[in-house]
Amino acid sequence: MDTILVVNAGSSSVKFQVFEVEGGGGLRRQIKGQMDGIGSRPRLRASGPNGDTLADRAYQIEAVADVPAAMSAAGAWLRDELDIKPIAVGHRVVHGGPDHAHPVLIDHAVVTQLERYAPLAPLHQPHNLAPIRTLLNFPTLPQVACFDTAFHRNHDALADHYAIPYQLHAEGIRRYGFHGLSYEYIANRLPQIAPDIAGGRVIVAHLGSGASMCAIRGGKSVESTMGFTALDGLAMGTRPGQIDPGVLLYLMVAKGMSASEVQDFLYRDCGLKGLSGISNDMRELETSVDSRAAFAIDYFVYRIGLNAGMLAAALQGVDAFVFTAGIGENSVSIRARVAERLAWLGVALDPAENGRHAGKISRSGSRLPVYVVPTDEELMIAQHTLALLVNRQSPKRERAS
Numbered sequence: 001m002d003t004i005l006v007v008n009a010g011s012s013s014v015k016f017q018v019f020e021v022e023g024g025g026g027l028r029r030q031i032k033g034q035m036d037g038i039g040s041r042p043r044l045r046a047s048g049p050n051g052d053t054l055a056d057r058a059y060q061i062e063a064v065a066d067v068p069a070a071m072s073a074a075g076a077w078l079r080d081e082l083d084i085k086p087i088a089v090g091h092r093v094v095h096g097g098p099d100h101a102h103p104v105l106i107d108h109a110v111v112t113q114l115e116r117y118a119p120l121a122p123l124h125q126p127h128n129l130a131p132i133r134t135l136l137n138f139p140t141l142p143q144v145a146c147f148d149t150a151f152h153r154n155h156d157a158l159a160d161h162y163a164i165p166y167q168l169h170a171e172g173i174r175r176y177g178f179h180g181l182s183y184e185y186i187a188n189r190l191p192q193i194a195p196d197i198a199g200g201r202v203i204v205a206h207l208g209s210g211a212s213m214c215a216i217r218g219g220k221s222v223e224s225t226m227g228f229t230a231l232d233g234l235a236m237g238t239r240p241g242q243i244d245p246g247v248l249l250y251l252m253v254a255k256g257m258s259a260s261e262v263q264d265f266l267y268r269d270c271g272l273k274g275l276s277g278i279s280n281d282m283r284e285l286e287t288s289v290d291s292r293a294a295f296a297i298d299y300f301v302y303r304i305g306l307n308a309g310m311l312a313a314a315l316q317g318v319d320a321f322v323f324t325a326g327i328g329e330n331s332v333s334i335r336a337r338v339a340e341r342l343a344w345l346g347v348a349l350d351p352a353e354n355g356r357h358a359g360k361i362s363r364s365g366s367r368l369p370v371y372v373v374p375t376d377e378e379l380m381i382a383q384h385t386l387a388l389l390v391n392r393q394s395p396k397r398e399r400a401s
């Protein structure tokens with residue numbers, strides 16, 4: 001059985017999925033797993049296509065002390081116990097910088113180039129690259145990097161710039177945008193789900209621990225709420241979203257915080273967690289009776305509404321609105337509250353359809369249709385990886401396209 005391994009490595013966990021390559025080039029998910037608690041209480045959990053448990057085992061802390069060790073342990077389990085020997089590995093890499101508008105086959109030079117973007121995504125990029133480096137020890141195994149920034153790389157210059165001296169833009173200080181693999185997956189799904197609007201103007205709200213919104217026209221990203229880093233835009237689990245840069249200067253100058261303290265503050269202590277003082281987890285906030293939890297949710301919803309207005313202006317009108325990711329796919333009440341804020345744009349929600357998590361949750365007479373589309377970034381990565389592999393094997397086809 002030919003398989004593709006998809007790896008999404010973070011600071012304390014390595015998530016992976018295995019897809020079988022079917023005869024006609026389709027992909028079927030076979031295994032979903034993760035090694036979490038890296039460096040603290042390592043544990044491998046994995047399930048099969050029907051959710052059946054394939055592994056649930058603890059490891060000694062010394063055996064899985066870092067991300068490469070986690071990759072090695074998970075790889076050994078796949079190889080030795082399940083006889084999985086992937087024909088290629090696709091990696092999620094958060095930052096592709098200004099040059100990568102598409103996924104890329106990885107070699108040492110590509111890794112060296114991608115290391116330069118680590119300061120732009122300090123919590124993600126180094127961990128994304130660690131298992132890639134480990135697997136470069138197997139030079140015959142093709143590896144593909146799929147970037148969260150790539151889908152946004154064709155933005156108009158107006159959407160790509162900050163109002164700073166041009167030289168800094170040339171050096172790479174740009175509005176990159178993130179969650180691109182999720183938005184690309186949604187853009188690819190829309191022609192099947194809603195063919196009448198798929199070529200039109202769509203706002204997609206990716207609401208997870210990280211949250212952003214994207215304006216899509218004709219299947220292509222034209223604007224994102226995120227910019228140079230994944231800090232901008234909506235309030236998130238632990239990140240503040242849009243904040244006046246003057247606040248950061250104040251924290252450093254008046255409160256004496258160092259650059260690394262400000263970085264930790266922005267990535268770990270703000271957003272829903274900072275506002276509520278309770279949790280970064282929307283489920284906990286929704287069940288809390290604390291008024292600060294309610295305020296954090298109010299703020300989250302308010303900023304989604306504001307940003308929808310901004311993206312509607314970028315698109316000069318909207319033909320559909322899509323919810324996705326953990327909160328967007330699962331929270332009936334957040335969707336209802338966002339829909340209320342979008343009434344001026346023509347949204348009329350169908351509460352029953354929303355309550356049963358239907359694919360389309362607006363009423364039939366709603367001027368702006370609203371959809372819930374579960375995202376699948378891993379499948380997107382597997383598709384990209386397979387496509388690059390096929391192209392590599394038939395260079396004539398690549399030249400012709």
Ligand code: ADP
Pocket residue numbers: 207208209210237280281282283284286325326327330331332
């Ligand atoms: P990420 O992939 O960025 O870690 P997810 O897309 O998994 O994040 O989203 C995680 C968020 O989704 C958390 O805030 C979690 O509380 C929220 N979430 C998941 N299920 C529900 C639910 N049923 N109701 C409300 N929020 C939910």
